[in-house]
Amino acid sequence: MPDSLRQFKAEIFQALAHPTRIAILDQLRNGELTAGSFVESLGLEQANLSQHLAVLRARQIVSTRKVGNQVLYSVRDRLIFNMLDLMRRYFHKQVGESVSLLEEMEKAERRVR
Amino acid sequence: MPDSLRQFKAEIFQALAHPTRIAILDQLRNGELTAGSFVESLGLEQANLSQHLAVLRARQIVSTRKVGNQVLYSVRDRLIFNMLDLMRRYFHKQVGESVSLLEEMEKAERRVR
DNA sequence: AAATAATATGCGAAATTGCGAATATAATAA
DNA sequence: TTATTATATTCGCAATTTCGCATATTATTT
Numbered sequence: 237m238p239d240s241l242r243q244f245k246a247e248i249f250q251a252l253a254h255p256t257r258i259a260i261l262d263q264l265r266n267g268e269l270t271a272g273s274f275v276e277s278l279g280l281e282q283a284n285l286s287q288h289l290a291v292l293r294a295r296q297i298v299s300t301r302k303v304g305n306q307v308l309y310s311v312r313d314r315l316i317f318n319m320l321d322l323m324r325r326y327f328h329k330q331v332g333e334s335v336s337l338l339e340e341m342e343k344a345e346r347r348v349r
Numbered sequence: 350m351p352d353s354l355r356q357f358k359a360e361i362f363q364a365l366a367h368p369t370r371i372a373i374l375d376q377l378r379n380g381e382l383t384a385g386s387f388v389e390s391l392g393l394e395q396a397n398l399s400q401h402l403a404v405l406r407a408r409q410i411v412s413t414r415k416v417g418n419q420v421l422y423s424v425r426d427r428l429i430f431n432m433l434d435l436m437r438r439y440f441h442k443q444v445g446e447s448v449s450l451l452e453e454m455e456k457a458e459r460r461v462r
Numbered sequence: 463a464a465a466t467a468a469t470a471t472g473c474g475a476a477a478t479t480g481c482g483a484a485t486a487t488a489a490t491a492a
Numbered sequence: 493t494t495a496t497t498a499t500a501t502t503c504g505c506a507a508t509t510t511c512g513c514a515t516a517t518t519a520t521t522t
Contacts, residue, residue, distance in 0.1 A: 237375060242368040245436045250366035254480085255355040262350060271499060284481060286500055291479095296443065305489050305498050315439045322435060323358045326428045330409070367510085384469060397511060399470055404509095418468055418519050 251295040256280065256288050258320065260309075261297075265317060268301070268310035364408040369393065369401050371433065373422075374410075378430060381414070381423035 252258060259278055263269060274285050289309065292298045297316060301308045311317070365371060373387055387398050402422065405411045410429060414421045424430070 237372075239368065241437065241440060242371045242375075244440050245371055245433065246366050246368045248436060248439065249362045253359050253363035253366050255352065255359045256480095258355045258358055259350075262355075272497095281482060282499075283483080283501085287480075290500075302489090307499065313439065313442060315435065315442065318435055319432065319439075320358065322428065322432055323361060324354065326361065326426065326432075327354060327357050329426060329428065369510095385467095394512065395469075396471085396513075400510080403470075415519090420469065 247295060248297070251291055251297055252316075252319065254288065254291075256285075257292060260285075260288060260292065261311060261316060261320065264298070264309060264311045268308040270306045270308055272306060360408055361410070364404055364410055365429075365432065367401065367404075369398075370405060373398075373401060373405065374424060374429060374433065377411070377422060377424045381421040383419045383421055385419060 252261075256278065260274055263274065263277060271286065271289060272282075274280075274289075275282050278285065289298070292309075293300065296312060298309050299312050301310070365374075369391065372391055376382060376387065376390060384399065384402060385395075387393075387402075388395050391398065402411070405422075406413065409425060411422050412425050414423070
């Protein structure tokens with residue numbers, strides 16, 4: 237596997253590695269939204285939001301379209317959503333395992349008592 | 350979507366956001382390997398490798414098993430490989446789009462001349 | 463017990479990231 | 493033209509990441 241591929245993967249993962257940016261992408265699942273809409277829905281500083289959008293732009297994860305005064309954002313490739321969905325599955329599996337581990341521990345605990 | 354879920358996703362993405370750690374995981378596709386094997390195959394400082402392994406451990410992405418003198422690493426949940434594979438597909442799609450964009454530009458260029 | 467081998471950890475420096483405050487830019491409205 | 497609205501950029505700072513170097517820890521061998 238070429239190192240450039242790993243480099244690319246790392247950069248995309250990096251772009252996804254922030255709760256705010258994940259929230260932004262989640263909101264784009266149903267189509268394009270203005271930059272400003274995130275400020276309201278996520279309740280963050282305008283500058284902060286704009287910086288997170290800049291990260292997603294830099295990695296070409298989103299594309300923009302200017303309409304009059306405002307900028308519409310959309311996700312370039314919906315494959316990104318597959319990544320997020322896969323990660324949700326991963327989360328649930330992990331939680332599941334943690335729960336059953338706890339149950340095991342409780343069983344063992346009861347046996348000792 | 351709960352914020353804790355986005356937090357979790359971000360942490361895992363973060364753990365994957367380094368070429369060295371991606372390389373480590375790639376090598377674990379065929380089963381467990383000793384910590385030392387990465388030092389040789391990747392040609393990095395022993396301490397550096399160990400630090401990257403610590404990141405993967407902290408996020409529970411890998412699990413370890415001590416055998417005598419050495420530590421065997423393995424991937425806890427192969428879903429992680431699905432993430433890497435999906436990212437490879439994403440890469441190829443992006444490259445493909447870039448190529449066809451270039452071709453479009455060349456066509457346009459020829460029309461102008 | 464002392465030496466060796468495999469792995470992990472602590473430390474300091476450089477680079478990167480995240481954030482708020484202020485400022486810049488661009489389009490529209492007055 | 494001036495004011496307003498939407499968005500982006502710059503700056504300074506704190507926090508985090510990455511790395512090499514040195515050191516610690518644990519198991520094995522001599």
